[in-house]
Amino acid sequence: MAIASHFSRLCKNYPTLRLCSRHLALTPARLGFRARSTLAAPSTGGLGRAGSTLSQAIPSQVPSATAATAAEPTPRIVGWWLLGCSASVFAMVVVGGITRLTRSGLSMTDWQPQGKAMPRGEDEWEVEFERYKQFPEYQRLYAGTGMTLDDFKNIFFWEWTHRMAGRAIGLIFGVPLAAFAVFGKIPRSLAPTLCGLLLLGGSQGLVGWWMVKSGLEQDKIDEIADGVPRVSPYRLATHLTCAFTLFTILLHTALGVLQPRADATAAPLRQVHGRMRLLATLVGVTAVSGAFVAGMQAGLAFNTFPLMEGQIIPRGYMELEPLYRNFFESVPSVQLHHRALALTTLASVTAFWASVQRTPLPAQLRLATDALLVVAWSQVGLGVATLLNAVPVHLGSAHQAGALTLFSLVLFTLHSCRVPHAGRLLARISTK
Secondary structure (H helix, E strand, O other): OOHHHHHHHHHHHHHHHHHHHHHHHHHOOOOOOOOOOOOOOOOOHHHHHHHHHHHHHHHOOOOHHEEEOOOOOOOOHHHHHHHHHHHHHHHHHHHHHHHOOOOOOOOOOOOOOOOOOOOOOHHHHHHHHHOOOOOHHHHHOOOOOOOOOOHHHHHHHHHHHHHHHHHHHHHHHHHHHHHHHHHOOOOOHHHHHHHHHHHHHHHHHHHHHHHHHHHHHHHHHHOOOOOOOOOOHHHHHHHHHHHHHHHHHHHHHHHHOOOOEEOOOOOHHHHHHHHHHHHHHHHHHOOOOOOOOHOOOOOOOOOOOEEEEEEEEEOOOOOOOOOHHHHHEEEEEEEHHHHHHHHHHHHHHHHHHHOOOOOOOOHHHHHHHHHHHHHHHHHHHHHHHHOOOOOOHHHHHHHHHHHHHHHHHHHHHHHHHHHOOHHHHHHHHHOO
């Protein structure tokens, strides 16, 4: 006890020694990317009773909430598998964007759960082409325009690829999942999430066909103001939102397996984490509004920036009845709302980045915030270029991929707020 009291007096009289004692309390037993747990208290066995007394005297700078959430270890191979699945969904979304922009989505007029092979030989291609001619898209857009079988083959290819890619992702996810379950590699805490992902992924095929079917039904086409066949914007937004949700859960779960998160954010980072959650909501709403822009093909109108054909508020804004339809079915309203949300998101990301510049952040979190700023500005710039050029396929698909990239960085930033960091860095933050 005398040793502990003497050491405590020394800490009070000498600031340097007091700082060293704080760092001693913060030094983790295990750190790093492979850690199964977060910051752990150091052993005081070498100091004997004095060390035990000292550890009680020094206030902890790391909240108890930083204990690891996963009591059961999850093999890292499971994390890499989930990360690969999220990359597959990312590619699937990009292919879906190309399918939409090339007007290929209505070229396959039937749906089979098991899929079907690409037509072989001219006879099979002619059968598919004749079937396509019976539906509104061909009759209203291509009849009498000289559309050839080769033209049809091109749009059929993209829709067929999109559908078969979805089934391939089902195998990429389902087969390893079954194998991991058989060999006991899936902890109980992770099982409900993986089962939910399996159900959500399987339902995407049904949602996709439900969307496509809305563009094949004559009565639905007659309800469209300009009579141009397209799928329901509500169903397209549902399909895209489900894809974003699937990607989000896959990536978030993969990051948590590869780099386990704490139960809660450490006190010095709670404010940063809270602002990031609000920013994540804003980015998500902006992405959903973009789905309605795509569904209404609103990017083909008002191809000027920053004004919309010389006006801040475009002609036709909020003129539909009932009022709610303007948020989903009005081209001028949908596009103006998406512009406003995109610029608000950009301003919010920039403000967030500026606000953390004077805060000592762990290297990973600093990298995440910097990348978030760069991608946000790039995405808005890409969106403006897409609009000014009336949505060419390469820019439109890149803009859709950019939205998913931006949201990926939002998830990575949120994840980095709850990852165990070196005690030295947390001590620096807590003293500010």
